[in-house]
């Protein structure tokens with residue numbers, strides 16, 4: 001069985017968890033905290049989460065590569081629309097989230113801005129809000145421009161674009177970005193969050209989600 005090395009709050013890992021759930025693929029979830037110190041970097045020199053261990057000594061980093069592998073090896077149901085133009089749109093939408101939004105706002109970038117470049121809280125906040133605002137505005141506009149609107153981003157069932165969007169919307173909330181200006185994105189999210197594939201991929205549904213004492 002495939003092993004997904006991830007962490008509860010790892011939003012790139014959440015994309016993969018949603019994809020595996022949508023396809024009904026059973027997998028072992030391996031919290032990185034359960035590995036020996038230093039072991040993860042030996043397995044994945046990039047050091048970022050997630051990585052997929054699909055046996056035979058292959059450990060694949062990067063959610064985009066993992067998703068492509070899953071789609072190629074378990075094509076049914078497909079995560080991509082049938083129409084090649086819509087497929088390309090879905091991939092472009094997802095790439096925008098992964099490369100132009102998530103990559104600029106992840107924890108190691110925030111820490112570098114603060115600890116190495118000496119950015120104060122205001123500068124770091126400006127950085128985050130700038131890239132999130134630009135990114136989400138483009139995503140909202142993309143959905144507004146669709147020739148035939150669909151319940152999910154680019155089709156009648158959730159797929160490649162949606163599984164990138166939902167974790168990124170939650171990241172944005174955690175970073176204090178207000179999403180009210182994006183009604184089309186919120187409408188897609190409302191549909192996704194009712195589905196088990198999305199719900200069981202959420203950080204709080206993961207076994208390594210920190211247990212807090214019950215509130216008084």
Ligand SMILES: N[C@@H](CCC(=O)N[C@@H](CS)C(=O)NCC(=O)O)C(=O)O
Nearest residue numbers: 010011012048049050062063064106
């Ligand atoms: N482009 C990478 C991004 C991976 C990434 O930035 N992961 C972050 C968290 S979402 C990470 O590993 N941070 C270190 C950590 O969580 O310990 C992918 O899509 O897999």
